[in-house]
Amino acid sequence: MIFNIILLFIGTIAAFWISAICGGGASLILIPILNLLIPTSVVPFSLTIGTFTSSASRIAVFKKHIRWKIFFWFVPFSIPAVLLGAWLIKYVNPNYLQLIVAFFLILNLPELFKSKNNETENQKLYPNFLLIIIGFCAGFVSGITGAIGLLFNRFYLKFGLKKEEIVATRAANEIFLHLIKLIIYISIGLYSQTALWLGLTIAVATIVSSYTVKYILPYLSEFLFKKIGYGAMVVSGIILLVGTSQKVIQQDKISFSATHENSESVSKISWRNTDLIIEFAFDDGFEVERKIHPNELPDHLKEKYETLKDQYDKIHLEKVFTINKKPIYEFYCYKNGVLTKFEI
Structure with a gap:
């Protein structure tokens, strides 16, 4: 168990470095790892402890970059959705939703091959009312899987946010969702002592990651930041698809x-x-x-x-x-x- 915690700690620091550089995705990277250590039903609890701490530490580091306009459109509609998602986790197999998430992530593959000029010409900002839909979907997916990360990173990019603004605004949007999820998971018994220790390990690692990544972001261009983000979406989707497919095949005897x-x-x-x-x-x-x-x-x-x-x-x-x-x-x-x- 101690060896697993050490590996998870080191892996989490690296995953949240990648997450900050890509605008998200650490949770989706950690899901296959946690699936090997604890039952799928309590994976969201461990993830949420870590992601809550990560959001809090990123707000502390990047608070001046928060886009409050997006925050006020996003949060009110995500809260009821996360309540619904967390309640459904007792009745819905999260593995199937993870498969859907994996396919959505892989659909970002064409974005990797767009040139800088072509991307600038085709850039169309999304209207504000879409934040209502995005907030609701983000809350629902987060409630069931414990992660949102890269799945909705594309929408932040389409709203024209810079790299520091994406990191800060996402953290502000999601910290309330993570807090609500923790309360719900505990109230309905979707946690365990092992899941708690793994979650605390992730939490400590995210703090280390958040306070060191601020020295990395200034060296990345906006174009490279986006390409790394889309690349991470595709890679995370493939990893999630392979890992979750194996679990579904074993559980459902396909x-x-x-x-x-x-x-x-x-x-x-x-x-x-x-x-x-x-x-x-x-x-x-x-x-x-x-x-x-x-x-x-x-x-x-x-x-x-x-x-x-x-x-x-x-x-x-x-x-x-x-x-x-x-x-x-x-x-x-x-x-x-x-x-x-x-x-x-």
């Missing part, structure tokens, strides 16, 4: 298999306790098959099932979907090891 027999190509996708079979034959085209329970049969087929049930040892049911055709039902009836198939 598997994929494919076979080829004669003129038919059959693919089988399993998710949790559900199998989805995709078949392609040159004469019949694409078919999608799903195993069903007898209760899912139409009323007139339930009677047939009851009749067949007395005649066979076991019956497996599948519903078959074909393009431009009505669904059909397949009865796989077994008796003494012999299969009899009915299509209705």
